Amino acid sequence: MALIELHGIRKVYDMGAEKVHALNGVDLAVEKGEYIAIMGSSGSGKSTLMNLLGCLDTPSEGHYILNGVAVEKLDDSELAGIRNKEIGFVFQTFNLLARTDALHNVELPLIYAGLSRTERRDRARRALERVGLGQRMHHQPNELSGGQRQRVAIARALVNDPSILLADEPTGNLDSATSEEIMHLFDELHQAGNTVVLVTHEADIAEHAWRRVTLRDGKVISDQPTARAGKGAVLAPA
Amino acid sequence: MVFLENFRIAIAALRANLMRSILTTLGIIIGVAAVVGVVSIVQGLQYTISSELQGVGATFIAVSPKVDRSNIPGVAARQVKLTYEDGVALEEKVPGIRLMAPAIIGRATLKHRDRKHDPFLILGATDVYQDVANQSVDRGRFLSKVDIDNHRKVVVIGPKIVDELDLGSNPLGQEIYVDAYPATVIGVMEKKGQNLGMDWDDIVYVPFSAAVSLFGRNVADRVELRLQAQSPESVEQVKDGIARLLRQRHKIPASEPDDFEIQTQDEILKSVNSILGSVTAVVGGVVGIALLVGGIGIMNIMLVSVTERTREIGVRKAVGARRQDVLMQFLIEAVTLSLIGGGIGLALGYGLGALISKMIPGFPPAHVPLWAVVLSFGFSAVVGIFFGIYPAAKASRLDPIDALRYE
Numbered sequence: 001m002a003l004i005e006l007h008g009i010r011k012v013y014d015m016g017a018e019k020v021h022a023l024n025g026v027d028l029a030v031e032k033g034e035y036i037a038i039m040g041s042s043g044s045g046k047s048t049l050m051n052l053l054g055c056l057d058t059p060s061e062g063h064y065i066l067n068g069v070a071v072e073k074l075d076d077s078e079l080a081g082i083r084n085k086e087i088g089f090v091f092q093t094f095n096l097l098a099r100t101d102a103l104h105n106v107e108l109p110l111i112y113a114g115l116s117r118t119e120r121r122d123r124a125r126r127a128l129e130r131v132g133l134g135q136r137m138h139h140q141p142n143e144l145s146g147g148q149r150q151r152v153a154i155a156r157a158l159v160n161d162p163s164i165l166l167a168d169e170p171t172g173n174l175d176s177a178t179s180e181e182i183m184h185l186f187d188e189l190h191q192a193g194n195t196v197v198l199v200t201h202e203a204d205i206a207e208h209a210w211r212r213v214t215l216r217d218g219k220v221i222s223d224q225p226t227a228r229a230g231k232g233a234v235l236a237p238a
Numbered sequence: 239m240v241f242l243e244n245f246r247i248a249i250a251a252l253r254a255n256l257m258r259s260i261l262t263t264l265g266i267i268i269g270v271a272a273v274v275g276v277v278s279i280v281q282g283l284q285y286t287i288s289s290e291l292q293g294v295g296a297t298f299i300a301v302s303p304k305v306d307r308s309n310i311p312g313v314a315a316r317q318v319k320l321t322y323e324d325g326v327a328l329e330e331k332v333p334g335i336r337l338m339a340p341a342i343i344g345r346a347t348l349k350h351r352d353r354k355h356d357p358f359l360i361l362g363a364t365d366v367y368q369d370v371a372n373q374s375v376d377r378g379r380f381l382s383k384v385d386i387d388n389h390r391k392v393v394v395i396g397p398k399i400v401d402e403l404d405l406g407s408n409p410l411g412q413e414i415y416v417d418a419y420p421a422t423v424i425g426v427m428e429k430k431g432q433n434l435g436m437d438w439d440d441i442v443y444v445p446f447s448a449a450v451s452l453f454g455r456n457v458a459d460r461v462e463l464r465l466q467a468q469s470p471e472s473v474e475q476v477k478d479g480i481a482r483l484l485r486q487r488h489k490i491p492a493s494e495p496d497d498f499e500i501q502t503q504d505e506i507l508k509s510v511n512s513i514l515g516s517v518t519a520v521v522g523g524v525v526g527i528a529l530l531v532g533g534i535g536i537m538n539i540m541l542v543s544v545t546e547r548t549r550e551i552g553v554r555k556a557v558g559a560r561r562q563d564v565l566m567q568f569l570i571e572a573v574t575l576s577l578i579g580g581g582i583g584l585a586l587g588y589g590l591g592a593l594i595s596k597m598i599p600g601f602p603p604a605h606v607p608l609w610a611v612v613l614s615f616g617f618s619a620v621v622g623i624f625f626g627i628y629p630a631a632k633a634s635r636l637d638p639i640d641a642l643r644y645e
Contacts, residue, residue: 056556056638077560084558095553099254111243112558
């Protein structure tokens with residue numbers, strides 16, 4: 001069974017008089033260790049799909065099976081638990097807690113996971129070292145550059161060993177040099193065995209992934225391996 | 239454990255907006271300070287009065303002539319008299335009385351060599367007075383039966399008088415004048431201090447008969463009788479016996495009220511407590527309003543805080559915070575705020591009460607009972623929970639997707 005299985009996913013928003021069909025029947029399967037990019041223009045439904053994948057929302061119809069669990073049936077509390085343990089979010093605007101140092105920011109998911117203080121500190125420290133910020137543990141976001149902030153966010157996403165890393169336009173607020181650094185980091189994380197789902201509208205960012213899924217009007221219109229995949233590497237590392 | 243974490247988050251959030259937090263909690267601080275201040279003064283009063291009354295014992299009975307309330311000048315109100323003879327009759331005829339000490343009170347000027355002093359009061363007493371009241375001599379001796387029977391010209395003075403008349407280090411045996419009468423100092427009372435409007439150290443004790451000569455018949459007919467019953471259980475019976483005998487002696491018709499007042503320690507305590515209790519209750523009511531206002535302030539600021547931190551709430555939910563986690567976070571923040579306010583109010587109120595009672599001379603020291611402390615914190619916590627729950631619930635119900643998009 002694949003890590004992620006979407007069957008007949010529909011999402012309808014009730015906007016009073018109108019109904020907006022954000023997703024109109026999406027089927028998708030993602031294996032463990034894949035690196036996929038979800039592309040589409042504004043209104044294609046890619047944000048909605050990302051929110052569903054990240055369990056921030058539930059589908060109006062269809063099934064979402066994540067790591068063997070049928071997520072569409074879960075209640076609010078259980079969804080929060082899934083987000084805590086299975087999903088690692090990385091946002092365009094970083095979304096770090098202000099006036100809180102990097103270590104404490106990275107700890108956040110572990111607090112809700114109920115870990116002890118020492119364990120939390122330990123894991124958070126290691127996650128920061130993993131993204132190259134071991135020297136900046138006690139800096140606050142306003143003392144860090146854009147690229148460093150995104151690294152902290154990535155460390156936070158990794159800290160609880162999630163099934164998927166879900167990145168929404170992770171380089172949207174970064175200059176091109178920093179963007180390259182961050183995408184390089186994602187490549188490393190993918191090589192290390194993480195499953196990465198990247199949502200972007202930029203073609204050259206999407207090229208970092210090994211599979212490109214394109215949405216239009218709430219449906220998948222294309223699902224192809226990228227140039228990277230063709231370079232002799234296996235689609236999903238063992 | 240998440241509880242502790244929430245507490246740390248709460249403190250950090252409050253410190254981040256320190257000025258705002260202080261202003262928000264001001265309502266609670268003032269409310270609690272006011273109630274604690276008043277309660278501490280009232281309790282101090284109560285405590286001292288109780289101790290005073292415990293001192294004279296549960297067998298203490300005071301009989302006083304009724305205060306003449308007739309305010310029609312020239313019209314002779316019923317002649318209210320309570321005499322030494324009444325006292326003697328009570329001791330002889332009412333069973334259950336162990337001691338009877340009559341006392342009359344008046345004013346006079348003391349003189350010694352070139353010094354003059356007007357003491358707080360002159361008390362004409364018998365030898366029994368020491369046993370019935372709650373005081374004894376420090377140096378020398380009190381009036382004795384022999385002094386009284388032989389009409390000796392002796393006085394016992396309070397310690398303040400020794401200084402006022404400059405009697406030196408050995409006042410015993412020295413002669414002072416009470417108005418025109420010379421008298422020898424035979425004793426100095428122990429120091430007692432000022433209390434409840436009385437300066438106990440500034441009193442002169444003269445033999446009863448000497449007082450009668452000094453003050454005249456009018457005063458002599460208004461004797462205060464202080465008695466000790468034989469046991470606390472018999473006090474009520476003795477009270478009835480006294481009332482019956484006095485009514486008989488004073489020839490009071492059945493239809494008319496007593497022309498005297500009998501007070502037992504129990505009654506004095508009860509009436510004092512009742513008054514003080516009412517004061518406390520009224521203040522409590524007023525303060526309840528202050529706490530209400532304080533609570534509304536907290537709710538208001540918490541709502542603002544929730545709106546300000548919409549994004550943050552979205553992030554927390556995205557990484558796994560459940561509804562109850564967010565609820566607890568903001569509820570604890572509100573309760574922490576109100577508890578800190580309660581704590582500050584308590585300290586402030588205690589300081590205020592202590593200050594006021596020190597400033598008023600003769601006022602007993604302020605005393606904060608444990609129940610007031612518990613109530614202050616309890617109320618603060620309740621206000622925090624009650625007014626914090628709505629904002630906290632609102633925060634917990636935020637949709638993470640919308641929250642993350644919030645500018």
